[in-house]
Amino acid sequence: MEMLEEKLKIDKISKGTVIDHIDAGYALTILSLTGIDESKNLMTIGVNVSSKKYQTKDIIKIENVFLNETQMQQISILSPNATISLIENYKVIEKKKVELPKIIKKLILCVNETCISNSNEPIDTEFLVLDEKPLKIQCVYCERIYNLEAIVFTSKEKKEKKIIQRIQL
Numbered sequence: 001m002e003m004l005e006e007k008l009k010i011d012k013i014s015k016g017t018v019i020d021h022i023d024a025g026y027a028l029t030i031l032s033l034t035g036i037d038e039s040k041n042l043m044t045i046g047v048n049v050s051s052k053k054y055q056t057k058d059i060i061k062i063e064n065v066f067l068n069e070t071q072m073q074q075i076s077i078l079s080p081n082a083t084i085s086l087i088e089n090y091k092v093i094e095k096k097k098v099e100l101p102k103i104i105k106k107l108i109l110c111v112n113e114t115c116i117s118n119s120n121e122p123i124d125t126e127f128l129v130l131d132e133k134p135l136k137i138q139c140v141y142c143e144r145i146y147n148l149e150a151i152v153f154t155s156k157e158k159k160e161k162k163i164i165q166r167i168q169l
């Protein structure tokens, strides 16, 4: 009975990516911050799915999409327990657990305007991970501390700049 229930809730995909063991309630944040939500492919999102390991979890299945390295690193920041499975012909061909690094380079923007990472100097942002859960990171240059809600990914900012440029044209 339990097996059947599990099957009904989480449909198998023939090819693509399954992001599993996402902290409950974070699936939508992951989709928007990584830009996965811009994909036109079929996505199945389970929020507050019951889990043996973590009581409840979120799960995302995306057909015909494989994540890039940046997206996987972003997921490690947003949900450090997540696992990422690559699917081909309905089978898992590779399964990885994301890993939150001790120092996060380039991925996150420091929004402090006076921070040296925002000057004209060619300096990449760098954050020290103070706490994993709940996430607390600190800019190594200006020492400003950020929690999960305050994080801005650099890739998102680049995209927004492009959109602004397009509007101005």
Ligand SMILES: [Zn+2]
Pocket (backbone or CB within 6 Å): 110, 111, 112, 115, 116, 117, 139, 140, 141, 142, 143, 144
């Ligand atoms: Zn800073």
